[in-house]
Amino acid sequence: MKIYTALNPESLSNIYLIISDNKNYGVLIDPGSFSQNVYQMIKNTSVDIKKIIITHNGPEQINGIPLIKKIFNADIYAYDEIILDYETITVRNDSLIDMEEMNFKIIETPVHTYDSISILTNDAIFIGDIFQAGSLSSFIEKKEPSKYEFNIIKNKILSLTDNIIIYPGQGPATTLEIERKFNPYFINL
Amino acid sequence: MVFLKCRQKDCTNKTVFKENYCFIHTKNKEKLTNEIHDYIKKNKIIKNLNFAFVPFDNIDFSKKEIIFSRFYKCSFKNANFSKTSLYSSFFDFTDLENSDFSSSSIRFVVFGGANLNNTNFSEVNVFSSNFIGAQIENTKFKDADLSYSRFIGAKIKNTTFYNCNLKKAYFQNMNFDDLSIKTSNYQEAILKDCCNGDTKIKGYIE
Ligand SMILES: [Zn+2]
Numbered sequence: 001m002k003i004y005t006a007l008n009p010e011s012l013s014n015i016y017l018i019i020s021d022n023k024n025y026g027v028l029i030d031p032g033s034f035s036q037n038v039y040q041m042i043k044n045t046s047v048d049i050k051k052i053i054i055t056h057n058g059p060e061q062i063n064g065i066p067l068i069k070k071i072f073n074a075d076i077y078a079y080d081e082i083i084l085d086y087e088t089i090t091v092r093n094d095s096l097i098d099m100e101e102m103n104f105k106i107i108e109t110p111v112h113t114y115d116s117i118s119i120l121t122n123d124a125i126f127i128g129d130i131f132q133a134g135s136l137s138s139f140i141e142k143k144e145p146s147k148y149e150f151n152i153i154k155n156k157i158l159s160l161t162d163n164i165i166i167y168p169g170q171g172p173a174t175t176l177e178i179e180r181k182f183n184p185y186f187i188n189l
Numbered sequence: 190m191v192f193l194k195c196r197q198k199d200c201t202n203k204t205v206f207k208e209n210y211c212f213i214h215t216k217n218k219e220k221l222t223n224e225i226h227d228y229i230k231k232n233k234i235i236k237n238l239n240f241a242f243v244p245f246d247n248i249d250f251s252k253k254e255i256i257f258s259r260f261y262k263c264s265f266k267n268a269n270f271s272k273t274s275l276y277s278s279f280f281d282f283t284d285l286e287n288s289d290f291s292s293s294s295i296r297f298v299v300f301g302g303a304n305l306n307n308t309n310f311s312e313v314n315v316f317s318s319n320f321i322g323a324q325i326e327n328t329k330f331k332d333a334d335l336s337y338s339r340f341i342g343a344k345i346k347n348t349t350f351y352n353c354n355l356k357k358a359y360f361q362n363m364n365f366d367d368l369s370i371k372t373s374n375y376q377e378a379i380l381k382d383c384c385n386g387d388t389k390i391k392g393y394i395e
Contacts, residue, residue: 001191002237002257003277005297007317012337021191122191123203133301134321134341134361161201163261165190165279171359172319172339175281178301182322182342184361 001102001122003167006041008033011060013169016126019047020100027051027099028074029119029126030169034064050099054078054088055128055169056116079108079115091117107156111149112137118157126167127157133166133174134183144185154189190257190277192239203239203259212242229253350375355392365390 004017015038016029026047031038042049049072054061057080065084068074077097078088091097095106107118111130119126129137131153136144145153157166162177179186192203195211202211206225215221225243229235234254241261251269259279268288275295282302291311301321311331318338326346336356340363349369355378365385380392 003190005277005317124190133319134339134359163201163203171337172317173277173279173297173299174301174319174321175279175299178281178299178319178321181302184342 001124003124004041004045005167005173006038008060008064009035009037013060014167014171015041015064016167017041017045017047018102018121019045020102022100023047025050025099027053027102027104028068029053029167030055030061030128031064031068032058032060032062034067038064048072049074051097052076053091053097053104053119053126054080054083055119055126056113057083058113058129061128061169077106079117109152109156111145111152120160120164123163124165124167125157125160127169129169130157131179131183131185132168132171133179135171136185137170150185150189153186158186158189190237190259192259202241205239205241205243212240360392 001021002019006015008015011032013032015031018027026049028049031052049068052065052074057078062083076083076086076088077091079091081088081090091106093108097104102121105120107120109116109118109130116128116130131137158180160176164176166174195202195204195214196209197214200211200214202213204210205212205215208215222243226248229248235258236256239259240263241259244264245268246266249269250273251271252273254274255278256276260283261279262282264284265288266286270290270293273293275293275298277297279299280303281299284304285308286306289309290313291309293313295313295315295318297317299319300323301319303323305323305325305328307327309329310333311329313333315333315335315338320340320343323343325343325348328348330349330353331351334354335358336354339359341359341361343363345363346366349367350373351369353373355373355375357379359379360383361381363383370385375392378392380390383390
């Protein structure tokens, strides 16, 4: 399994492409754009996009879908039943999505938005906008999650094993160990 | 980047290089270290490999491509990464001493929790990389593009940021003990609770 990152040129959010080791199929997470760099990322790997997983229903996560659907016959997985005008395969806590040797487990993490899900696969987790490396999801607005939301992060994400790599919707990747030791909002959780 | 679990009972580490055990549980560490060093010497592209805990002293990585690889808790003394291309790789909690990253390209790379001492980041192109909680001493960032990278909670000492692009680079709880930060566009950085000596220093977000 390999994880490529492209940046949505408008929102600077991350669009992830996960491909299996035999390089036939790919999964896109949060394609908020299908700009030239995203297209190029897919083209360079020559994979067929079979699945799109949306961490939450926001423009920065979904706006690339219509163009992607013109090229690839990909199913959309999300918490919401309809994304743009597309019917989704709805997911809930513990839903499993399989593709070739890859499998993705859904963890409901309603922080930031009611429909936020995190996607766990092997040693990686995609957390959407529930937090970012070393900070919270909205460091600009200075809006802190509620205690209930902090508990979701603590119990469902920070409790995973140290060597899990975290891929947030914005900013660089990080690891569970780095966040537990250095994220100023999590040190005392 | 999927690495298998070490075969040692109750060990949570991943298998190292092409072995069945992690480096800690490898019986002949010296032999494996030599094999790995030899592999690095012979291959220009280092891809999808786990090297956690392996020592890399005096190793030449220059002009190589390092992709989807993990170097967790590795030690690097006098390592040469000049003109190396690093992509989506993890140097978390590594020890880097007297190492050279000049003119390298560092994209989506994690150095969180690393100890960097006397390391050269001149003319590097760093993008969306993570230096969270790193201890950075006697290190030079010069003419470096550090945009969108994060240094939250990093401890810096005698470290220069000379003429760097700090656009949306994110610093928090840091004391820049050197005036060189003033030669960079720190006004475009995110600076939360940061100071330059005794003076509070402000970016575009405080
Ligand atoms: Zn082991």
